[in-house]
Amino acid sequence: MLDVYHAEPGANSLKVLLALKEKGVPFQSHYVALNKFEQHEEWFKKINPNGQVPVIVHDGKVINESTVINEYLDAVFEGPALRPADEYGKAMMRIWTKFVDEYFCPSLSYLAWNRMIKGLVADLTPEEFEAKLARIPLKEQQDKWRITAREGYPQERLDEWYRQVVISVGRLEKALSDGRPYLLGEQFTLADISCFSMAHPMPPFYTDLVNDEKTPHMMNWHRRMMAREGTKAALAMPNKMRDEMLAKQAAAQKAGV
Ligand SMILES: N[C@@H](CCC(=O)N[C@@H](CS)C(=O)NCC(=O)O)C(=O)O
Structure with a gap:
């Protein structure tokens, strides 16, 4: 069982989502809304005391730090190798x-x-x-x-x-x-x-x-x-912050602001 706590597909969250999608690893996605400060809520700090995404929980084991997560994912899951062999x-x-x-x-x-x-x-x-x-x-x-x-x-x-x-x-x-x-x-x-x-x-x-x-x-x-399928799949993950911003802009335009 692999749980992945992430924000929109950008920066460090995108890093881990790209690795997962490139390798084709199935996972349970948990979206953490950074603009709503969900990363600082008590339930989340129990998972990552730093209060930051991304974090993975694999068979009950927690790993934070996107670069470390990616090396771990590549080492333990099947799929195309994302690290050189030598x-x-x-x-x-x-x-x-x-x-x-x-x-x-x-x-x-x-x-x-x-x-x-x-x-x-x-x-x-x-x-x-x-x-x-x-x-x-x-x-x-x-x-x-x-x-x-x-x-x-x-x-x-x-x-x-x-x-x-x-x-x-x-x-x-x-x-x-x-x-x-x-x-x-x-x-x-x-x-x-x-x-x-x-x-x-x-x-x-x-x-x-x-x-x-x-x-x-x-x-x-x-x-x-x-053009990579992995990139397309990762970038298609929910991007609620962008959607909310666009909705706000559209509402302001409609109101003539
Ligand atoms: N070194 C960490 C940095 C994690 C990090 O900076 N995460 C950002 C999102 S890209 C975050 O959670 N920011 C919200 C905050 O710090 O409140 C990693 O690579 O995972």
């Missing part, structure tokens, strides 16, 4: 997954939160928001919610994260510039899954940075990734 290949794959976890994902995440969180918590009174903050177990996440819901980060910090995103995109473009289909060559691996989970929304959101002129190899890789 140790050097595995090491090269982990260079990518480590880069995503320590550099690419945090810089993108701070920039996205800075853009989005104010709108997400706009309906809460200051008291309601403080009560939500008090339940967040990780101090750094508490700070991130508090700062992005209010004044936002100072421009120089945003500039630094943007610089890191530029470096990350350059690194992907360079790695793919010999025309290889996937980051490690012919084999599609967890390196592609990790990087794509972050890069997936970049063409529409970072159009000046990721486009056919500036990053043609990354764009070709992106299209190759989008």
